[in-house]
Amino acid sequence: MLGERLQCLRRRSFVGRDREVALFRSALADSGLLFVHGPGGVGKSALLDMFADVAADAGRSVVRVDARHLRLGPDVLPALAEGEVLLLDTYELLEPLDDWVREQYLPSLPGDALVVIAGRRAPGARWYADPAWRDLMHEIALGNLPPHDGRTYLTAQGVPEKLRDRLLAISHGHPLLLSMLVDAVNKGAEPYRIGDVPSVVGALLAQTIDQAPSPLHRAALELCAHAPVTTEDLLRAVLGEEAGELFAWLRTLPFVDDGPEGLYPHDVARDALDADLRWRDADRYAGLQRQVSAALRARILATVDEREQIQLLADIIAVDGARSKVATCSNPPATMQAYADTLQDGDRALIIAMTVAWQGKEQAELAAYWLDRRPEAFRVFRTASGEPRGYVACLELAETDLGADPGADAMWRYAHAHGAPRAGERVRAWRFFLDRDYGQLASPSVTLFAACQVLDALIRHDTAWTLVGAYADPTLWAPTMHNLGFEPAEGAEYTIGGTRFPVFAHDWRRTDVEEWLEILHARHAGAPASAADGADNTVLSEPQFAGAVRSALRDLHTPDLLHENPLLRSRVVRQSRRDGMTPAETLGELLQTAVSVLPADLRALADRTFLHPVTTQERIAQDLYLSFNTYRRHRDRAVTKITEWLWAGETGHRTSTR
Known part of the structure; x- marks a missing residue:
């Protein structure tokens, strides 16, 4: 018969589930209830097929019921004869009758009956509230195949x-x-x-996924798939004040679990929902990505504890990496309870030992040199028990550091040759990175290292250069660094103990954090990576910047001349530009703001001289009851303070120019 042939083919395709089948065999010798639950497509029905075969082989009669084929009524479920086995599938459709099933139907069955219930959701709280059912019921949470x-x-x-x-x-x-x-x-x-x-x-x-009851519920589901973890706060930030209702609905879904930090979907559901939205509506996908990213960034920056900040970023990297087409970005290892910590007593010897093992004695001696001089530069990656499993070091380089470490020397020289840091700007260099067990191959330490790099970029607004000279394999890591906006620093390569270390560099004055994040969003959405991002932007020395401010004040009402001002491509203007505004309009607004924060005795003078000039400077001096020499001193003092205010924004010493 065709049915027998189908049954044979299904048996041949069935693999695994040995523990679940063994539990069923044991239950056949007794009675009671097995409650199987798991998300759609995880194999519940296939497992019931196997249970039916095992029961038949044991000489037990099987009654198979699928709730999809039932009509609710007084005799919705069958009566059983002595010794029969009931396999009840798709139980989520019978949840409106759950109390009746638990309190009336099941107790009415023969004492030697064995019942297997299979549905998408776990038994409700009332099953566990009854001590008798707690003792009689065995719960089977069905997961993916190992x-x-x-x-x-x-x-x-x-x-x-x-x-x-x-x-x-x-x-x-x-x-x-x-x-x-x-x-x-x-x-x-x-x-x-x-x-x-x-x-x-x-x-x-x-x-596998139930239909969302409204477009807003669908948006919440897509957000849940996109974010590493979903909280009510995140839903509110992106979707508005109905966040409470949406969060409660998400918690009811069988493929959404809750954890200490919030809700997260099963991996398959996450991947399918994300891929579907990306394929179906690329613009909405990109918009959702930006909204979620902005909300998560705000949460990270509002978090005080660095360890928690790094962990939040590691979670984001693990989720986003699974969607990357770059091999070393794709599927980054989860941190698996590993975490980043500051250097502690006893770490030094272990760091030196793992460095000797992976990169040799000369590199280990340099690590020891920096451990003694810059212990604050090191972060140690620990297992759940606190044991060091890896480390990273980001050095803030200064001219006084030269001469001891060829790697630090090479990165410092490159930064100075290609755009020296200006007064108050930093040069940050990632000099060391290792995992105890995997070196620089995929490991939880790699994910934590990436999180440390992103956090450093987000919180340090006064960095001119970030250089990464910690990787020993340019072929392996160049695609990742390129995808992240770090290009090879030609000529900065250095050799330690026979190993040639490449260096990758990013000038934050040409492409600042906001622009960098926008580029990453675009690439994540499928836009091609370009090595020229930020190449046309201007990095001015402090004297050049001051001269450009003086020219801008002079040419503010002469558009053709203002259009040539290098400030239009400076970081302070790019950071302050709003949608719909030209660079010249942004510069004009910045100058107005700079004038508005001047001391009162200079504000009116600067306004009448630069912002709203209607007469000669000599006449302005007369109107202000100043001699012309005094007027000029006040004017020059105002220009100096305007320049200082703009320079603070240009070099990252003022966190906001808006």
């Missing part, structure tokens, strides 16, 4: 070996998605990520 079982399945399906690990990574071991990917491969596809097969994404969403 890698070994997933490979066994793919091998049985004839998937080429070169594709097996890739399909496991895409599917996270989710049985339905794994099956869909096998079908796509059989039709010629060779996907690298779930978004490469939109038809699979659509089918998966239809099978």
Whole structure:
């Protein structure tokens, strides 16, 4: 019969679930209730098929009920004979009758009955409130297939070996998605990520994710898929005052779990929802990304504890990296309870030992040199027990540091040759990085290192240059650094103990943090990475900047001349520009603001001289009851203070120019 043939094929395709099948076999010798739950597509129905076969082999009669085929009524569920096994599938549709099932139907069954309930949601609180059900019920939370079982399945399906690990990574071991990917491969596809097969994404969403009740609920679901963790505050920041209702709804979804920091969806649901929105509505995807990024950035900057800041960034990197097409950015390892910490007593010897092991004695001696002189530059990556598993060091370089370390020397010389730091600006150099077990290959330490780099960029507004000279393999890391806006610093390479270290550099005066984040958003949304970002922007020395301010004040009402002013491409103007404003309009607004914060005795003079000139400077002096020499001293003093105010914004010493 066809049914027997189908049953045979299903048995051959079934892999894993040994613990669950063993628990069912044990339950056959007794009675009671097994409550199986898990998200759509995780294999609940396939497991019930296996339970039915095991029960039949044991000589037990099986009654199979799928709630999708029932009509609610007084006899909605069947009566059982002695010794029968009831397999009840799709129980989420019977949740309106949950109290009746628990309190009336199940107690009415024969004493030797074995019941298996399978649904998307775990048993409700009332199941556990009853001590008797707590004792009689065994809960089975069904998850994805582990890698070994997933490979066994793919091998049985004839998937080429070169594709097996890739399909496991895409599917996270989710049985339905794994099956869909096998079908796509059989039709010629060779996907690298779930978004490469939109038809699979659509089918998966239809099978596993319930329809959102409104567009706002759908937006909340998409936000939950996009953010590393979703809180009510995040929902409110992006979607408005209905955040409480939306958060409560998200908590009811079977593929959304809650953790200490908030809600997060299962990996497969996250990937499918994200890929679907990106494919279906690229503009809305980009807008959501910017909104979520802005809200998360505000949360990070409002957090006082550095360890928590780094962990938040590590979570973001882990989620965003899974969507990257750059190999070393893609699927960054989770931190797995590893965390970043300051240097503690006892760390020095372990850092030196791991450096000797991976990079040799000469590099270890240089690490020891900086450990003694700049201990505050080091961050140690620890396991959950506090044991060091890796470290990183970011040195703030000064001319007095020259001569001891070829790496620091090379990075300092490069910065000075390609745009020397101005007064008050910093040169930051990532000089060391290692993981105890993996060196510089993929590890939790790599993710934490990336989080440390991003945090440094977000909080240090007075940095001129950030240079990364910690990686020893340019082939491996150049694509990642390029994707992050760090280009090879030609001529800054240095050799330690026979290892040639490349250097990557970013000039924050040409591309500041806001512009850098915008570039990262664009690249994440699919725009091509360009090495020329920020190349046309201007980096002025302090004397050049002062001269440009004087010219701008003089030419403020002469557009053709103002258009040539180098301040229009300076960082302070770019940072202050709002949508719809030209650089010249932005500069004019900045000058007005600078005048408004002058001391009272200079404000009127500067306003009449530069902002609203209607007569000669001699006449202005007369109107202010000043001699012309005194007027000129006051005018020059006003220009100096305006320049100082603008310079503070240019060099990052004023956090906001708006």
